[in-house]
Amino acid sequence: MEHNPSIREEAVILLRRGMPNRAVAEHLGIPRGTVGWWRHEDRKHRGENYVPPTDCPVCTGRHFDRSAYAYLLGLYLGDGHIISKHKQHHLSIFCDASWTGLVDAAEETMRLVMPMPRISRRTRAGCVEVKSYTHHWTCMFPQHGPGKKHERPIVLEGWQQEVVDAHPWAFIRGLIHSDGCRITNWTVRNGKRYEYPRYFFTNKSDDIRRLCTDTLTKVGVQWTVLARGSDPFNVSIARKESVALMDAHIGPKY
Structure with a gap:
C-alpha cells in the first residue's frame, strides 16, 4: 500500500x-x-548504524537487583534455557501451570533484573513458558552453551558466586521452585503412623547439585543424597531443624 x-x-x-x-x-x-x-x-x-538499546548490567555496568538475580539464577539452572541464534534470542523459564504464583514470580524477577526486554507467556500442556527477549541473557548467564546442562560443566563466574554468597536463600529458593519440592512423608512405628515434612532437590547435573548443597551447607541446612537406582540425583533435607529453617525461608510452592 x-x-x-x-x-x-x-x-x-x-x-x-x-x-x-x-x-x-x-x-x-x-x-x-x-x-x-x-x-x-x-x-x-x-548511514546510521543502529545499536539496539540495552539495560544489560554486564554490558552497561548498571546496578541491578542482586537478590532477584540470585533467585532467577536458581530458576535458570533448574528449569530454564536460553535460545541464542540469528534473529532469535530469549531466556525461557518453564513453570508448572498449577503453580500460578511461581509463574508470576518468574516474570517479575526477569523484569527486576532487566526491565527493558519484552516478556511473554506461552501456555503448553501442563506448563507455562515465561520468555524474555534479548540476546543479553547470555551475558547474565554465561553457563549457556550447546547441549543439556548435565552434559557440560556448570561453573559460576566470580561475580555470580559473590551474588549467591550475598543472597544464598534467594538462590536456594530459585532451585527449589524449579527442580525441588516440599512433601510430607510418613512412617509407622509401633503401630502408629507418623508424618513429617521433607524437602527434595532433584537434578541430573553433578555441578548444579553441588552448587545447591554447598549453599545449603553455608546457611546451616543439613542434607543427604538419596540415589534413584544407582544415580544420586536427589538431595534430601529431612532433619527437623533444617526443615524448619527451609520453611522459614522457602516454604511450599504456590
Whole structure:
C-alpha cells in the first residue's frame, strides 16, 4: 500500500525526535511494520548504524537487583534455557501451570533484573513458558552453551558466586521452585503412623547439585543424597531443624 509522501515525511520527523514506532503508527493511523521499515530506510540513507538499546548490567555496568538475580539464577539452572541464534534470542523459564504464583514470580524477577526486554507467556500442556527477549541473557548467564546442562560443566563466574554468597536463600529458593519440592512423608512405628515434612532437590547435573548443597551447607541446612537406582540425583533435607529453617525461608510452592 502506497502512502502519501507527506505522511512518510511526518513519520520520519517524529521518529528522529525519539518517538517509538508504536506511538508513530497510532498517531498517523498506519501499520507499525510500515513505520519500522521507514525508520530502517531513513537510518540506511543517513548511514546510521543502529545499536539496539540495552539495560544489560554486564554490558552497561548498571546496578541491578542482586537478590532477584540470585533467585532467577536458581530458576535458570533448574528449569530454564536460553535460545541464542540469528534473529532469535530469549531466556525461557518453564513453570508448572498449577503453580500460578511461581509463574508470576518468574516474570517479575526477569523484569527486576532487566526491565527493558519484552516478556511473554506461552501456555503448553501442563506448563507455562515465561520468555524474555534479548540476546543479553547470555551475558547474565554465561553457563549457556550447546547441549543439556548435565552434559557440560556448570561453573559460576566470580561475580555470580559473590551474588549467591550475598543472597544464598534467594538462590536456594530459585532451585527449589524449579527442580525441588516440599512433601510430607510418613512412617509407622509401633503401630502408629507418623508424618513429617521433607524437602527434595532433584537434578541430573553433578555441578548444579553441588552448587545447591554447598549453599545449603553455608546457611546451616543439613542434607543427604538419596540415589534413584544407582544415580544420586536427589538431595534430601529431612532433619527437623533444617526443615524448619527451609520453611522459614522457602516454604511450599504456590
